[in-house]
Amino acid sequence: MGLNDQQEQRLAKLRALREQGLDPYPPRALRTHSAAEAVARFTAIEPSLGGEPDPEVVAVVGRVVAIRDLGRIVFCHIRDGSGAIQIYLRRDLLGDERLAWFKRFIDLNDFIEVQGHLFRTRTGEISVQVQEFRLLTKALNPPPDKWRGLSDVETRYRQRYVDLLTSEKVRRIFVVRAQLIRALRRYLDERGFLEVETPTLQPIYGGAAARPFTTYYHALDQTFYLRISDELYLKRLLVGGYERVYEICKDFRNEGIDARHSPEFTMLEFYAAYCDYLDVMQMCEEMVVYAAEQALGTLVIPWGEHTVDLTPPWRRVSLREVLLEHTGIDFLHVTEQAELYARARALGADVQPTTVWPRILDELLKSFVRPRLIQPTFVYDYPVELSPLAKRKPDDPRLVERFQLFIGGLELANAYTELNDPLDQLARFLEQARDRELGDEEAMPIDEDFINALMYGMPPTGGFGLGIDRLVMLCTNQQNIREVILFPQLRVKPEMTGLVEALAPYLHLVVATPTVPTISGRSPSADEGSDSSHD
């Protein structure tokens, strides 16, 4: 590939800087105000200034994102984590040489530090009148298109750093994501939940139906699996005596990638002793409402062509009713596989004669019901065959106490009154094992140790799982899950970029020419301490 002309230009500038005895990557910066703080400061004191500039000198830093060179004056925008601010350089303040140097050596994407007085320009923009400036970091790559930014999806995902540095909208997605997670944690922490960490590498996978990623654990000389769920470990903790636990973690399912599925995704699960699924339903509603309020400041969310309103109370409907409503099928009365198959087929569902009864039902739910559940909807009471870890309803053993939450056509959460009867649990596992032998790769393997744990007694418990990525999708109006994952996986490109070879001739430039001896009175040991106990 080699270097393009712009990279060559910038490397030539880098060389010139070295020859001038300047460090293009100095270790420290001087900053008295962030961009936003500088603007806020000037706004606050402006009425007392009588049109004069701020008499104090401020120091701001940031990436150069725009340069407008008007000859004897130059306007730039620099951006830091708080936002952007305009800087204003004029020859009669800086001198001929300094301004020329700026124009010659400062490029878009470079980081700089400027000192000067805040003022308001004739066109009304609060700006820094630069008296001193300094290069903080030389950028060797130019930014993408000034207006349209980076639009190639593949590049956006492969080089997310470029996507982020280009797009405020993309940066905001991950801020909202963090705010949502923070709020979920706060909600649970404030209600007595203990945050725990359970194994990512598991000798037996369980807690969900999915194909796992497999790895080899050399120290133990055994095959291990990346967790598809943390459910069975969290329940063991309830056996152990904790009443309320939660974990936010990555789960891994070795399955297809599409707009709503990422093989590596983030899940929140919580378990609360002495609660049932109706208690959990209430908490789920409160928690999601709280998170949205904290992250977005509103409960009314644009979602594609729809508007989702999270204002409680949310609709609650049994699976039987909602299937009846959208397909006309009453699954409590269509109990024969052949009949259900015929009915589903008549509706146009993509099912095979061999598709088992519960999977047909699931297909009906996915194809005919879920896409229509735009406003928050709890669907509850599922057939036992679909839910091997949930407790049966006392008055109808064909059903389990389970609900799913649908918003915006997304399956967002799944919860049960947890099965704590070790014998029933074993019976469910055995059923799964039978399906497994019949070729259902996703059916759960038997986890004997989990049965053993239940034999010690797990209190009546409500459990809950929430797809964090999907909640972020909803709250940021993103229709593809990869838009809310910072570094989504893509197939590695086999071709070499040749960057290593292309940059080799420039490696001598890393030898800095010392100019000013270090006069810092601070010693590294005093500065950095030895608080890191890692290793």
Add this chain to the structure above:
RNA sequence: GGGCCGGUAGCUCAACUGGCAGAGCAGCGGACUUUUAAUCCGCGGGUUGUGGGUUCGAUUCCCACCCGGCCUACCA
């Protein structure tokens, strides 16, 4: 896995029926003392995803492959 679409300058995109590979931004040089996508003049920049084939001639047509997107399948 299947179907459809795409990959051209650093970025965003053109290139008709096969006929000199172009524009805007960015870059480089010049002019300009209040700009906001600044403006104006000039200049450079290409392995057209990769490899084959057809042809006097291929970004364009054909084949294979690579990468990606959408749909579909798979996925409680």
